[in-house]
Amino acid sequence: MPTLKIDNREINVPAGTKVIEAAERLGIMIPRFCFHPALGSVGACRVCAVAFTEGPVKGIQMSCMIDAQDGMVVSTTDAEAVDFRRHVIEFLMLNHPHDCPVCDEGGHCLLQDLTVAGGHGLRRYRGLKRTHINQDLGPLVQHEMNRCIQCYRCSRYYQEFTGYRDLGVMGIGSRVYFGRSAPGMLESPFAGNLIDICPTGVYTDKPSRYIGRRWDYQRQPSLCIHCSLGCNLTASARYRQVVRHEARPNLEVNGHFICDRGRYGYAYASIADRPRQAMAAGTPGPIVDILAGAREAIQQTVEKHGPGSVAVVVSPRSSLETLAVVKEACGQHGWTGPAAAHTNRQALNRNTAVSCLRPELAVSLAADTEAHDVLVIGADPLNEAPMLALSLRQVQRRGGHVIVIDPRGVQLPFDFDHWAVHPSAMGAILQALIQEIGGHRATAPDTPATFDITKLARRLNASPRPVVVCGTDILTPHEIALAGDLARALRRTHKVAGLFYTLAGANAFAAALLHDQPVSTEAVLDRIEDGGVRLLVAVEQDLWREFPDRKRLQAALKRLDHLVVLDYVDSPLNREAGHFIPTQPLYESGGHWINQEGRLQAASPVMAGGEPIEITGGSDHPPRVFDRRIPGDEPLAAWRAVAALAGEDEADPAPQLKTALADFHPAVNLSTPEATGQRIDLEAIAHDLVESGPAPEPAEDDAPADAVVLLLVDWTFGTEPLSAMAPALTRMEAAPVARLHPDEIARLGLAEGRPVTVSLNGNRLTVPVQADPRMAAGVMAVPRHHLLEWQVFGETRVIVKRSQLKAESE
Amino acid sequence: MPLPLTAEDRLHLKTLQPQIAASPKGRGQLIPLLQMAQKALGYLPDEALSLVADHLAVTRSEVYGVASFYNQFRFNPPGKNPVKVCMGTACHVRGGEIILENFERKLEIREGETTEDREFSIERVACVGCCALAPVALVGETLHGHMAPSKVEGLVLRVRLEKEKAEREAAHS
Numbered sequence: 001m002p003t004l005k006i007d008n009r010e011i012n013v014p015a016g017t018k019v020i021e022a023a024e025r026l027g028i029m030i031p032r033f034c035f036h037p038a039l040g041s042v043g044a045c046r047v048c049a050v051a052f053t054e055g056p057v058k059g060i061q062m063s064c065m066i067d068a069q070d071g072m073v074v075s076t077t078d079a080e081a082v083d084f085r086r087h088v089i090e091f092l093m094l095n096h097p098h099d100c101p102v103c104d105e106g107g108h109c110l111l112q113d114l115t116v117a118g119g120h121g122l123r124r125y126r127g128l129k130r131t132h133i134n135q136d137l138g139p140l141v142q143h144e145m146n147r148c149i150q151c152y153r154c155s156r157y158y159q160e161f162t163g164y165r166d167l168g169v170m171g172i173g174s175r176v177y178f179g180r181s182a183p184g185m186l187e188s189p190f191a192g193n194l195i196d197i198c199p200t201g202v203y204t205d206k207p208s209r210y211i212g213r214r215w216d217y218q219r220q221p222s223l224c225i226h227c228s229l230g231c232n233l234t235a236s237a238r239y240r241q242v243v244r245h246e247a248r249p250n251l252e253v254n255g256h257f258i259c260d261r262g263r264y265g266y267a268y269a270s271i272a273d274r275p276r277q278a279m280a281a282g283t284p285g286p287i288v289d290i291l292a293g294a295r296e297a298i299q300q301t302v303e304k305h306g307p308g309s310v311a312v313v314v315s316p317r318s319s320l321e322t323l324a325v326v327k328e329a330c331g332q333h334g335w336t337g338p339a340a341a342h343t344n345r346q347a348l349n350r351n352t353a354v355s356c357l358r359p360e361l362a363v364s365l366a367a368d369t370e371a372h373d374v375l376v377i378g379a380d381p382l383n384e385a386p387m388l389a390l391s392l393r394q395v396q397r398r399g400g401h402v403i404v405i406d407p408r409g410v411q412l413p414f415d416f417d418h419w420a421v422h423p424s425a426m427g428a429i430l431q432a433l434i435q436e437i438g439g440h441r442a443t444a445p446d447t448p449a450t451f452d453i454t455k456l457a458r459r460l461n462a463s464p465r466p467v468v469v470c471g472t473d474i475l476t477p478h479e480i481a482l483a484g485d486l487a488r489a490l491r492r493t494h495k496v497a498g499l500f501y502t503l504a505g506a507n508a509f510a511a512a513l514l515h516d517q518p519v520s521t522e523a524v525l526d527r528i529e530d531g532g533v534r535l536l537v538a539v540e541q542d543l544w545r546e547f548p549d550r551k552r553l554q555a556a557l558k559r560l561d562h563l564v565v566l567d568y569v570d571s572p573l574n575r576e577a578g579h580f581i582p583t584q585p586l587y588e589s590g591g592h593w594i595n596q597e598g599r600l601q602a603a604s605p606v607m608a609g610g611e612p613i614e615i616t617g618g619s620d621h622p623p624r625v626f627d628r629r630i631p632g633d634e635p636l637a638a639w640r641a642v643a644a645l646a647g648e649d650e651a652d653p654a655p656q657l658k659t660a661l662a663d664f665h666p667a668v669n670l671s672t673p674e675a676t677g678q679r680i681d682l683e684a685i686a687h688d689l690v691e692s693g694p695a696p697e698p699a700e701d702d703a704p705a706d707a708v709v710l711l712l713v714d715w716t717f718g719t720e721p722l723s724a725m726a727p728a729l730t731r732m733e734a735a736p737v738a739r740l741h742p743d744e745i746a747r748l749g750l751a752e753g754r755p756v757t758v759s760l761n762g763n764r765l766t767v768p769v770q771a772d773p774r775m776a777a778g779v780m781a782v783p784r785h786h787l788l789e790w791q792v793f794g795e796t797r798v799i800v801k802r803s804q805l806k807a808e809s810e
Numbered sequence: 811m812p813l814p815l816t817a818e819d820r821l822h823l824k825t826l827q828p829q830i831a832a833s834p835k836g837r838g839q840l841i842p843l844l845q846m847a848q849k850a851l852g853y854l855p856d857e858a859l860s861l862v863a864d865h866l867a868v869t870r871s872e873v874y875g876v877a878s879f880y881n882q883f884r885f886n887p888p889g890k891n892p893v894k895v896c897m898g899t900a901c902h903v904r905g906g907e908i909i910l911e912n913f914e915r916k917l918e919i920r921e922g923e924t925t926e927d928r929e930f931s932i933e934r935v936a937c938v939g940c941c942a943l944a945p946v947a948l949v950g951e952t953l954h955g956h957m958a959p960s961k962v963e964g965l966v967l968r969v970r971l972e973k974e975k976a977e978r979e980a981a982h983s
Contacts, residue, residue: 165869170878181859181874 004072019063031114033151033199035064038256045151046088051078089118092149095129105201107213130174138185139731142206153197163393163413164188189716192263207728208244220604224262225506226723227385230595231258241270241612252364259386265723269585270612273570276632279580287634291644294564294579301535307334309534311524314338315541316505319591321639328660329646339519340511347518352477353501354512356484359682363498369394373463376404379471384714385502408781409774419451420776430482437489467498474711509594513665525556534561544573545721549794566641582635589637602676609633708780712796715783724786736785737770755808763792826850830865853884886924889931891950898937900944912962
């Protein structure tokens with residue numbers, strides 16, 4: 001622990017800390033361009049020069065390149081060092097175009113700040129500036145190469161940190177160029193971070209180009225709700241429209257970065273067809289009347305058929321506040337539900353994962369990067385939770401090893417081992433692994449010899465820090481529990497073994513805490529079909545887009561006496577509703593979310609609700625007609641609407657929310673502000689959910705030999721319903737295809753590029769076939785793409801017989 | 811815009827293809843392969859870069875990044891009469907920059923580029939060793955000392971006329 005003196009202040013830092021970081025701990029910000037905490041030092045920009053007056057190093061040195069050592073005396077204000085830095089900035093500014101007035105970075109530009117702070121105000125160089133031709137890098141990132149100061153942050157981030165190689169550095173000397181070999185879409189789904197990381201305006205946010213300066217925006221800390229990882233971000237809004245997301249550093253969750261799905265998925269909140277008008281059977285009315293009407297309908301149903309005839313479905317994307325008020329309402333009134341998962345398997349999967357996540361095993365996304373060996377089971381990180389792939393990339397960069405056991409053709413931006421095994425073999429492999437780790441010889445039947453379980457067990461056993469990552473989308477509850485057992489078995493031989501589940505939905509963890517016995521939409525539909533449920537309340541749950549059996553859903557909705565829908569996205573479901581109540585997305589309501597490792601996080605409201613001026617003003621000028629009201633400001637926070645449906649007329653819902661949150665679950669404690677940002681009390685969660693619940697066994701065991709398992713899966717872009725509405729991201733989407741192993745295509749008599757029709761229980765799905773040699777045999781993976789009507793089979797994992805597949809001619 | 815490939819270039823690419831395919835793989839082979847390609851074609855068109863990138867399974871950006879780092883690689887075909895304008899100290903002082911600019915204007919190409927008919931290309935070179943004659947330019951193998959902007963047009967015209975003459979004679983005989 002070296003002790004050194006910076007600007008006459010003493011500080012003690014861990015060995016290996018750079019002087020620039022030591023100064024930062026004292027609150028002294030040494031100028032920097034190339035240094036970035038996530039990327040480390042290279043000493044390329046020379047602007048962090050400080051004077052070392054005493055100790056092992058002497059003279060003007062780069063503070064990002066020198067480790068703090070005992071006895072160092074550093075001056076950041078030394079006249080020679082200040083002069084040095086001033087000259088460096090003047091030199092870096094030689095070729096800069098001085099286009100700050102038209103540059104989107106202006107106002108939050110590091111180069112701008114340091115030029116002014118460094119005292120370089122007069123331009124002395126009169127020569128020609130070097131110029132470059134810019135490239136079209138796709139719909140997300142705008143390129144303006146003339147502004148570049150050659151700090152190399154972008155190429156280091158893009159190539160070293162994320163592992164993609166299509167953007168890099170070219171040329172030499174004054175011809176140095178950062179870009180692609182030819183214009184084109186950036187391949188990395190983490191490319192948006194170039195915008196945050198560039199110290200000047202070479203890479204700027206394309207969708208929000210020319211919309212405003214940073215000080216024009218309403219900016220608040222927010223969260224990403226496009227997967228379960230709960231990455232932190234800063235949301236910016238202007239003129240009642242969310243216009244930009246930036247990564248908000250949280251060293252315990254997402255580090256310094258976010259993925260492009262999270263960065264650009266915000267458009268749903270301000271889109272033109274977002275419903276903002278309360279409606280009764282398609283007729284707009286004041287929201288107070290509609291709420292009263294819905295409340296009356298609920299009361300009538302309860303009087304006629306009992307409280308159990310009212311059912312509530314809620315979404316795992318809703319805030320903790322909404323979930324708590326819904327739970328409270330159901331408990332108080334005896335309503336059925338709330339259901340917060342579509343199928344029984346999905347509900348059990350989620351609850352099994354939550355109950356298996358013991359406090360001593362849980363690891364955060366950031367802690368994943370410190371693992372030595374990561375075993376990924378039944379998860380496709382890049383597609384399901386993109387930032388997980390970036391974390392795993394760091395494991396590999398630090399010399400660790402990643403093994404993925406998954407039937408899909410998993411791709412990651414680094415070298416890893418992939419065991420493409422059939423979904424039905426996953427359980428046996430996990431069981432064999434647990435036995436081997438316990439020191440018993442075991443073999444898994446139906447496992448190819450290339451997948452050496454003994455070797456893998458030995459590797460995990462010898463690893464100083466193993467982590468088990470487990471998905472909950474394509475697996476069964478049994479396998480998810482086994483993944484937990486595996487982590488526990490490893491813990492016996494290690495002090496540090498981790499367990500990391502990914503869940504479906506941003507607040508899926510909280511949804512799992514709604515009940516000990518999970519309720520699924522599937523179960524609610526059963527009750528509708530047998531006449532037990534007569535009125536359904538759908539709270540921010542777009543059953544139309546997300547429930548995996550649309551035909552059944554439609555039939556069930558027809559049997560209902562009444563449907564009440566509360567949501568902020570446009571859906572055919574809203575038009576079916578007897579009462580529709582518009583709600584607010586998180587940018588307007590704020591709220592709390594619990595991510596997949598049980599971390600409670602808060603999002604602040606960013607803006608007041610209302611139709612964006614771009615829409616009310618016809619994308620031209622703000623309307624010149626003035627009113628006391630903001631147009632389209634009717635939507636309520638979902639928890640307020642639910643409280644109004646469940647509570648007394650005109651009652652203030654705030655106390656109701658307070659009791660609902662207090663009663664939500666003993667593990668969740670919102671009473672102290674310190675609890676936010678921390679993991680909830682996992683110890684307080686019952687750990688015997690699985691044993692008590694019905695655990696459906698995989699049906700694949702008695703499937704005919706020529707059958708394939710059809711998996712409806714996630715893709716990075718195009719399958720997550722909210723982000724799929726973002727126009728910027730639609731260009732990033734690939735067209736939906738069914739992926740199969742080439743041998744499987746031949747065996748089934750299909751042809752690559754040609755469509756195949758899957759017919760099951762009278763439902764059909766037609767999708768083009770694509771060969772993927774990384775896939776397991778006997779598996780067909782189809783994305784839950786918004787361009788595909790995939791909601792046909794009632795499940796996202798089904799068995800399809802050879803006879804149910806038909807090759808189409810075109 | 812890169813110049814289109816000539817029939818000759820295509821022929822060279824065809825012979826290059828099996829040579830590259832037969833070469834060893836690995837990232838360390840990148841520079842030897844680029845040298846091989848430049849030897850065969852005289853320059854590195856996009857097609858040659860793609861051949862190398864595909865063979866070594868690295869991205870086009872990486873290949874281009876390495877190739878553009880070294881001065882030995884060129885991305886434009888050499889002209890039949892390469893114009894080399896000296897930018898050494900003496901020539902710089904005597905206005906070499908102006909001579910370069912005049913060539914660029916006359917030939918309607920920039921430094922480092924080649925005319926569409928592949929007759930001329932312009933390069934800047936360091937000292938050619940006859941500083942007393944500064945400013946100096948080389949057209950092909952011929953050295954022209956005491957260059958002046960007014961001489962540029964004459965030099966280019968002379969080369970073009972000589973070419974026409976040679977063509978006429980070839981047609982006659």
